[in-house]
Amino acid sequence: MKNIKGEFIQQLRASFPQLENEPLEELVSDQLVSPFHVELPSSVLTQAQNFIEKIFAIRELPAYQKLYSDALAEKGIRDPGNKSIMMSYDFHTDENQNLKLIEINTNAAFLALGTEMYKAHKIPLPVSDFSFAEVKAEIETELRLNGRVPSQPLKVAITDEDPASQRLYVEFLVYRELFKSWGWVCTIEDYRELFKNSSPDFIYNRHTDFFLSDPTSAVLKEKFLNREVCLSPNPYEYLMLADKNRMVEWSQPGFFEALGVDSNSADFLRSIVPRSLDVKSDNVEELWAQRKKLFFKPKNAYGSKQSYRGENISRKAFDGLKHEETLAQEYVPAPEREFVTPEGPQKFKFDLRCYAYQGRLQLVLARLYQGQVTNLRAPYGGFACVTFV
Incomplete structure (x- = not known):
């Protein structure tokens, strides 16, 4: 080689x-x-x-x-x-x-x-x-x-x-x-x-x-x-x-259309932006139930720091996320x-x-x-x- x-x-x-x-x-x-x-x-x-x-x-x-x-x-x-x-x-x-x-x-x-x-x-x-x-x-x-x-x-x-x-x-x-x-x-x-x-x-x-x-x-x-x-x-x-x-907002239905973006462009953008949600006190149980389909990452970090794949996260670590600025994102596995x-x-x-x-x-x-x-x-x-x- x-x-x-x-x-x-x-x-x-x-x-x-x-x-x-x-x-x-x-x-x-x-x-x-x-x-x-x-x-x-x-x-x-x-x-x-x-x-x-x-x-x-x-x-x-x-x-x-x-x-x-x-x-x-x-x-x-x-x-x-x-x-x-x-x-x-x-x-x-x-x-x-x-x-x-x-x-x-x-x-x-x-x-x-x-x-x-x-x-x-x-x-x-x-x-x-x-x-x-x-x-x-x-x-x-x-x-x-x-x-x-x-x-x-x-x-x-x-x-x-x-x-x-x-x-x-x-x-x-x-x-x-x-x-x-x-x-x-x-x-x-x-x-x-x-x-x-x-x-x-x-x-x-x-x-x-x-x-x-x-x-x-x-x-x-x-x-x-x-x-x-x-x-x-x-x-x-x-x-x-x-x-x-921004990814939380972009993934919401109607966000782009409210700005005057045509439906085809809006659909295209949403097809690329994975579903993204804030982790908050009022949705933690719902997100815990869906965790295997999600990836959790801090909003203000970089370089994959403190990021968790949902199926691997412990309940203790998960419960701590609601006290941080955390994003829950549809898990899209990396290609191989x-x-x-x-x-x-x-x-x-x-x-x-x-x-x-x-x-x-x-x-x-x-x-x-x-x-x-x-x-x-x-x-x-x-x-x-x-x-x-």
């Missing part, structure tokens, strides 16, 4: 020669990139494109945005004008190869690394006309939407909590070199240190304090609200699309593929990560894993290319 990690690192160094002295062998984990790829019918790609286009068109409706005026006021968030770069829509496929939405991420990882992964595998990109030039254009669009004129050289900061300790710090390095190749000034900074030594025009935000509600985010939140900096992704877009409360490894045939589950800006699908990756949740720890698993036939 070919050394995909070595080929991937070689590809990164070929695309970004400035990384030559970075310890990429240490920064790229052995299970980050899979040697396998997933083949799916082209109808899956079409569904993803249509869903992203339609749901973003709904997000743009004034009537839709007005629905959340109270929630925005409660969280002290205002519309900054700009959207969010490098978002993802994560899906499973059912037995009929129909998409089922798992969640939406406003700070999804691996768009840049995924693009390079396709090059390392010598597999064409699923969206053939996507390139990094599009990322440059969308950042400039973000600045204009935020009411700013892109300056030259543009000052950009990539931020997270203690970035160098993050599992995908290597992607921050790739973005830094990509931005520098466009003549921009770019730094990688802890979100708490952002404005101490510089004043960035644009911040590519990978921090998971989605609403900037932690006291340590106070300075960043103030700068964001005052439009002193263009922050992308940002809390407003998170509330509009990625907050798990069998691949031949050096140890013999093995089955891997997978999900699909579909990256987008506004209503435009840009890249599709699979994440291969074994066990209950994606964890990038299974040998021969990890991020994988997808081909559509």
